Amino acid sequence: MxxxxxxxxxxxxxxxxxxxxxxxxxxxxxxxxxxxxxxxxxxxxxxxxxxxxxxxxxxxxxxxxxxxxxxxxxxxxxxxxxxxxxxxxxxxxxxxxxxxxxxxxxxxxxxxxxxxxxxxxxxxxxxxxxxxxxxPPGRALRRDGARPGEALWVSHPLGGGIGDARLALEVFRGRLSLPGEGFERARAAMELPQPRVTLGLALRGLATSAIDLSDGLVGDLGHVLRRSGVGARIDADALPQSAVLAAQPLPWRRECTLAGGDDYELLFTAPATADAAVREAAHGAGVGVTRIGRIEAEPGLRVIDDAGQAVAVGQGFDHFKS
The missing domain is CATH 3.30.1330.10 (PurM-like, N-terminal domain)
Structure with a gap:
């Protein structure tokens, strides 16, 4: 019955x-x-x-x-x-x-x-x-607190990176293939995201703005930049990657780390002098963090590689445009 x-x-x-x-x-x-x-x-x-x-x-x-x-x-x-x-x-x-x-x-x-x-x-x-x-009142991390000169950080699994969920999705779509073990790791990133609650608590009073990565780094960072009235520069070659993603061709690495979604990591800003405190907070939370760029006064987002060349990127995921 x-x-x-x-x-x-x-x-x-x-x-x-x-x-x-x-x-x-x-x-x-x-x-x-x-x-x-x-x-x-x-x-x-x-x-x-x-x-x-x-x-x-x-x-x-x-x-x-x-x-x-x-x-x-x-x-x-x-x-x-x-x-x-x-x-x-x-x-x-x-x-x-x-x-x-x-x-x-x-x-x-x-x-x-x-x-x-x-x-x-x-x-x-x-x-x-x-x-x-x-x-606590006045202690919430928000999207509107980023200021020029601050460092831009992203969290990630220890020894891993961002973009693996998008990598798994492309395998399901038939656009990429991965060996069994590599696919299972990417699939776990897609299906078993780990909410960074402990890190978020540790960043209170330290981070000046924050957002979680659900629709892709570029798209989600755009929300912070608009709310804060600032711009940013990202070093595309500084973005943390897992060994599975690092083994893929460069265009796929760029696509997955910059425009991929479903990471559910924290993207946040902090004073440029707070590197040690940020790393200590991440260590206490048992997660990795990587400094990937900086906030600038000039509006807009600029993505460059190690050679200083501009990198073209997508706009991230939009439920009514994607």
Whole structure:
């Protein structure tokens, strides 16, 4: 017998409330941030065929659905508190639900947060998560704080880089091929992004602006430059790359690192004198950081190589233009 909506929720998503005052089971959830803190709220939607492939492992999809939202909190320097899930399913598939819930709950438990509500309905597969975090007044990392002369940094896995998620996507599209082990590493970057929450917290009071990389470095940096009213210069050859990506032809390396999406790393600015403090913050968070350029007063983005030559780049991902 197929599960009904409320049986589905009870079996796969309802868990005892630990931090919320009132969790799943009422018309509204109740959460109480620490006194004196501000709430940070973000919402992201994942649509089958647009944000993930139909062949993705459900457990990985559960992880990613929450991870991309936690990445927004990381970019704000906010500590996660709780989240909600709105889930549309074409049919009740318990095998899918079991794996999806396992991946979702595992990341939530690792971050010490809980599911406090949401909605389920029949329809094309669509996942919408809203996360709630907290940050001290005046300490949130924002997009409008970059100033001329500051250094531009990007986070990445230790010993790795950015662009691997885009590399995996191009393999799925049939435009590239990778050896088995290399493909699995790139695929893991695409399907199991790691939200840099700990780094975001460590950058409070140090970084002057921040954004998470979801639509590509060039496109996401553009948001910071517009909000801050500044320009920037990037050294294309300084961008961190994994061994898998570094083995690809130069045009693909440029495309993946500069315009690729789904990295969910932090791109941030900091005073030029703060290099040691930035590296210490990253070391404490267990992630790598690389200084990739600087903020300039002249508007616009300039990308150059080690020879000082301009590098042509795309504009990043846009949901209604790509």
């Amino acid at each position: 197929s599960l009904g909506e409320f049986d589905l929720i009870a079996k796969y998503f309802q868990r005892p409330a630990r931090h919320a005052l009132l969790g799943i089971g009422d018309d509204c959830a109740l959460i109480a941030p620490t006194p004196g803190m501000q709430l940070a709220i973000s919402c992201d939607m994942l649509v089958e065929g647009r944000h993930f492939l139909s062949t993705v492992d459900p457990e990985r999809l559960g992880h990613k659905a929450l991870a991309v939202n936690l990445s927004d909190l990381a970019a704000c320097g906010a500590r996660p508190l709780a989240y909600t899930l709105a889930l549309a399913l074409p049919r009740v598939d318990e095998g899918f639900l079991e794996g999806f819930a396992r991946g979702l709950h595992a990341l939530a438990d690792a971050q010490g947060i809980e599911l406090i509500g949401g909605d389920t309905t029949a329809g094309p597969l669509n996942l919408c998560v809203t996360v709630f975090g907290e940050v």
